[in-house]
Amino acid sequence: MHFGRSGLWALILLAAAVARIAPSSAQEGSPDLSRHLVVGTAPVAGHYYPTGGALCRLVNAERAEHGLRCLIEATAGAKENLTRLRGGDLAFALVPSDWQYHAYQSGLGTGDDGPFSDLRAVLSLQALTFTLLAAPASGVESLADLEGKRINLGPPDTPWRSTGDFLIAALGWSPDDFAEIGELDASEQAEGLCDGRIDALVLPASHPSGPVAEATEGCGARLLNVDGEAVDRLLGEWVFYAPAIIPGGLYANNPDPVTSFGLRATLVTSQSLSADTVYQVTKRVFEGLEALRAQHAVFAGLRVEDMISAGMSAPLHEGALRYFQERGWR
Numbered sequence: 001m002h003f004g005r006s007g008l009w010a011l012i013l014l015a016a017a018v019a020r021i022a023p024s025s026a027q028e029g030s031p032d033l034s035r036h037l038v039v040g041t042a043p044v045a046g047h048y049y050p051t052g053g054a055l056c057r058l059v060n061a062e063r064a065e066h067g068l069r070c071l072i073e074a075t076a077g078a079k080e081n082l083t084r085l086r087g088g089d090l091a092f093a094l095v096p097s098d099w100q101y102h103a104y105q106s107g108l109g110t111g112d113d114g115p116f117s118d119l120r121a122v123l124s125l126q127a128l129t130f131t132l133l134a135a136p137a138s139g140v141e142s143l144a145d146l147e148g149k150r151i152n153l154g155p156p157d158t159p160w161r162s163t164g165d166f167l168i169a170a171l172g173w174s175p176d177d178f179a180e181i182g183e184l185d186a187s188e189q190a191e192g193l194c195d196g197r198i199d200a201l202v203l204p205a206s207h208p209s210g211p212v213a214e215a216t217e218g219c220g221a222r223l224l225n226v227d228g229e230a231v232d233r234l235l236g237e238w239v240f241y242a243p244a245i246i247p248g249g250l251y252a253n254n255p256d257p258v259t260s261f262g263l264r265a266t267l268v269t270s271q272s273l274s275a276d277t278v279y280q281v282t283k284r285v286f287e288g289l290e291a292l293r294a295q296h297a298v299f300a301g302l303r304v305e306d307m308i309s310a311g312m313s314a315p316l317h318e319g320a321l322r323y324f325q326e327r328g329w330r
Contacts, residue, residue, distance in 0.1 A: 035069065058292060070281070092267055120271050131260065135221055151202065163262070170231070182198050184198070190218060220252070245258070245259060271317065277319065
């Protein structure tokens with residue numbers, strides 16, 4: 001998922017201003033999570049770190065009223081976030097919707113931890129959209145045209161590779177149905193598409209996305225719809241996927257909206273965190289939604305109807321549910 005280079009670093013700098021007030025574990029020990037709400041994010045260069053900073057700024061803006069301080073902490077990502085949330089070392093965590101689902105249903109993949117039954121959903125954020133880009137001369141005009149082509153699905157054991165593999169299976173295809181399946185990482189994909197090494201690429205992205213902009217501006221790459229019966233089956237079978245729309249005109253040479261699907265960034269917590277605390281955080285996010293949308297274009301398309309349901313599979317925390325009921329959303 002990408003924010004674009006200049007926008008990402010602007011958000012990282014803002015997030016770092018929030019993070020500087022967080023005590024390090026080596027200095028003063030763990031903070032009191034009932035008042036100092038530590039949010040596990042991801043590495044500093046990732047998209048969840050600035051997202052956590054954006055959320056904390058909304059909460060901290062009203063600190064005089066509710067007495068809570070929101071802090072962000074850079075982590076290795078979803079698995080660490082959920083492990084530490086389960087252990088009581090974090091108050092909140094940002095995780096992709098598939099990690100929320102699998103943690104609640106079966107655990108964190110260590111083999112002996114069991115389902116994270118105390119995991120609770122709070123709200124859903126930006127989409128991680130399954131994005132299909134085709135080179136102008138590739139002859140790829142639709143999802144069905146990928147058969148026999150050179151496609152890039154990304155490195156093994158990455159979120160977008162697993163989604164690509166899911167989709168290929170849902171289409172009834174196997175790796176043998178393609179001329180080549182590439183493993184270029186995010187930094188190489190646009191160049192690979194534009195210099196003719198691959199015909200099409202699939203990647204999960206929050207839009208606007210730097211690599212997508214690079215390919216559409218660099219060689220007129222086209223965004224294509226990812227829809228049809230196979231996608232409908234995935235949406236029906238897996239609650240962590242949700243429909244997504246890439247707005248028209250967001251990228252050069254792509255004036256029309258594009259239909260797709262994908263994961264969502266989700267904010268989760270533990271059942272043990274007080275309902276009053278979660279209520280206050282939920283309230284601050286939704287009452288500050290316009291300010292959140294204005295922080296970066298990646299948040300501009302956030303809609304209440306998606307934020308209260310899309311990609312969420314763990315039970316809602318009592319505090320979030322209370323706020324949703326007050327607003328008439330439940």
